[in-house]
Amino acid sequence: MHIYFSTFITGLSDIIEKELKEKIEDVSIKLIQDTFIIYETSVPKDRITSLRFFNNTFVLVKTFKTIDTSTKAINKIIKETINDQEFFHHLNKNIPKKKNSFRIVISVDNQMVSPDKNVLYKLENKISEKLNMQIHRSLPDVELWYFIRREGNAYFGVRLTTHTEYTKILNKGELHPELANILCYLSEPSKTDIFLDPFAGSGAIPIERAIAFPYNKIIAGDYSIHVIKTLKIKTNKVKKIIEVKKVDALTMSNFKDKTINKIVxxxxxGINIGKELDLEYFYRTMLQEFYRILKINGIIVILIGKKDIFENVLLEFSNQLQLKQQYNILVSGKKAGIYKLRKYI
Ligand SMILES: C[S@@+](CC[C@H](N)C(=O)[O-])C[C@H]1O[C@@H](n2cnc3c(N)ncnc32)[C@H](O)[C@@H]1O
Known part of the structure; x- marks a missing residue:
């Protein structure tokens, strides 16, 4: 058995708990707080690192008693680590093979902080000596994290997930894959689905659907020719069959009535090609078209930046679209809402 902790998008605890239990058969959840979960399982580590709905995952090495988030308290837990023999034994067991260098990262409520340098150097030297590893503060093979939370809990873990910083690999406005994964999951994926994202942009949602879930057909649409061109190149690289086409989501002229099962x-x-949109008109026309092309019982999962306008428009559809779930989240620090709707007549 191993104990892990993972971080995830704020506001989504319920759905994360459900998806984790579904994907990892023997999981036992020890603690779940907003953006943070601790769980135990016996499945191989690569099954855990391949869970696409977490931001980051760590194997838990040590838990600290309630602390505050002051530098003094942080120095205290580092000193406590230095003097803990069992800690080094446990750490050694959990360093992945062929990892020769490390750095220590200290995160307080997801912000990096620096402790007293002397205390930190002592710990670095001791880890280096005991585990025969090099200290590499810029490009290490493995990161060792103190993860300290406002609620007063603190953990030390070995980071298992390693992805390049999203600002370097994602296009402007492109959704993070974890969010795309959760949006797709909410739509109750099935292998018979005819799936559509009519505002595909860089394709985060249709690509995630193709990689992580079953489907019959995936259609990615956008009305910008330029976006479509880039999207075609990108979806070809994924080597999954995604039909990319020019779509105006406000007319959906290339879709017949009742032909799509899922729209995510x-x-x-609010702004499109430098122009401010009349969002009330935009949302109303969009929902009319979504309703028209959806099959009965079809599902819409939609991420909305301007929740108040959308919710007012949604009231006009209360006889056609049933609101199944709603989540309030943050996307790049901006408030947003996820709405799951089902066409019921
Ligand atoms: C918020 S972005 C989508 C970002 C996307 N989820 C991603 O990960 O890159 C909205 C997209 O809708 C497209 N768009 C705007 N109006 C549209 C319309 N009427 N029909 C289809 N696409 C439209 C824009 O070109 C833009 O690519």
Whole structure:
């Protein structure tokens, strides 16, 4: 058995708990707080690192008693680590093979902080000596994290997930894969689905659907020719069959009535090609078209930046679209809502 902790998007505890239990058969959840979960399982580590709905995952090495988040308290837990023999034994067991260098990261409520340098150097030297590893503060093979939370809990873990910083690999406005994964999951994926994202942009949602879930057909649409061109190149690289086509989501002229099972999408947040949108008109026309092309019992999962306008428009559809779930989240620090709707007549 191993104990792990993972971080995830704020506001989504319920759905994370459900998806984790579904994907990892013997999981036992020890603690779940907003953006943070601790759990135990016997499945191989690569099954854990391949869970696509977490931001980051760590194997838990040590838990600290309630602390505050002051530098003094942080120095105290580092000193406590230095003097803990069992800690080094446990750490050694959990360093992945062929990892020769490390650095220590200290995160307080997801912000990096620096402790007293002397205390930190002592710990670095001791880890280096005991585990025969090099200290590499810029490009290490493995990161060792103190993860300290406002609620007063603190953990030390070995980071298992390693992805390049998203600001370097994602296009402007492109959704993080974890969020795309959760949006797709909420739509209750099935292998018979005809799936559509009519505002596909860089394609985060249709690509995630193709990689992580079953489907019959995936259609990625956007009305910008330029976006479509780039998206075609990108989806070809994924080597999954995704039909990319020019779509105007406000007319959907290339879709017949009742032909789509699932729509998962992220419409413009207010401004499109430098022009401010009349969002009330935009949302109303979009929902009319979504309703028209959806099969009965079809599902819409939609990420919305301007929740108040959307919720007012949604009231007009209360006889056609049933609101199944709603989550309040943050996307790049901005408030947003996820809405899951079902067409019921
Ligand atoms: C918020 S972005 C989608 C970002 C996307 N989820 C991603 O990960 O890159 C909205 C997209 O909708 C497109 N768009 C705007 N109005 C549209 C319309 N009427 N029909 C189809 N696409 C439209 C824009 O070109 C833009 O790519």
């Amino acid at each position: 999408t992220d419409p413009p947040w």
